[in-house]
């Protein structure tokens with residue numbers, strides 16, 4: 001059964017107003033709640049009306065299913081919202097519904113993950129360069145293993161078909177391709193969740209625990225789950241197995257402070273403020289960049305203790 005969770009403030013009618021001024025109604029179709037990163041992004045988006053009295057938010061949780069997100073977009077179109085923001089669970093399969101929004105003259109902002117659709121079907125993309133994140137992760141591995149030390153990688157992929165998974169894998173693989181000592185010997189999806197990351201890592205260790213000396217996890221939550229699996233298997237994460245992951249959640253910074261992981265590539269989920277600005281600019285007919293890039297860093301163990309108290313997610 002297809003169910004999408006809708007929440008929002010105000011009635012279902014389009015004309016949200018305060019003090020006689022019409023508010024911008026923004027419909028947000030979220031992926032789900034699969035990770036700490038996602039929770040941080042949801043909170044940042046839900047804070048938009050608190051920080052922008054001229055915006056009313058309608059929020060839908062797609063529960064990791066594209067069909068739910070398509071249903072949410074159609075509902076936003078029926079409600080005649082002013083702007084739709086879509087954080088797409090997967091890259092493909094959006095053309096029809098994006099065309100429906102375009103025909104209804106509702107601008108669409110793609111958020112966080114990109115879509116594989118004609119650029120003419122959406123107004124702007126706001127998010128990270130996932131391929132670049134994969135390249136940054138690979139550079140951390142290369143800096144450690146160099147050209148000679150054997151490196152047998154277990155890869156925990158994100159949600160199959162998501163731009164976060166596709167881009168990170170592509171960037172990583174391209175960067176290590178000339179290093180014959182660096183090999184990916186296991187690769188499977190952990191769907192970006194902690195529980196699945198642990199489960200898949202347990203299976204990897206059961207079959208190849210004696211060979212694996214590096215873990216490349218497409219996000220921190222799967223990495224945290226895998227660290228538990230490594231410890232239960234009797235190995236030392238961060239020492240026996242070199243670990244790199246993407247996101248920058250507090251839990252992973254704590255792991256890094258404790259010496260259990262070796263590199264974090266930041267992916268910024270605090271997109272609410274930039275989304276609000278972009279939505280307002282579009283509604284007010286101002287020029288917006290097609291790709292509004294979020295700002296991100298890379299963190300290594302010597303920065304963990306200093307950075308941990310500053311983490312906002």
Ligand code: AHR
Nearest residue numbers: 035037112113164192219
């Ligand atoms: O699209 C961003 C990715 O999705 C984050 O890296 C991951 O944690 C989330 O689930």
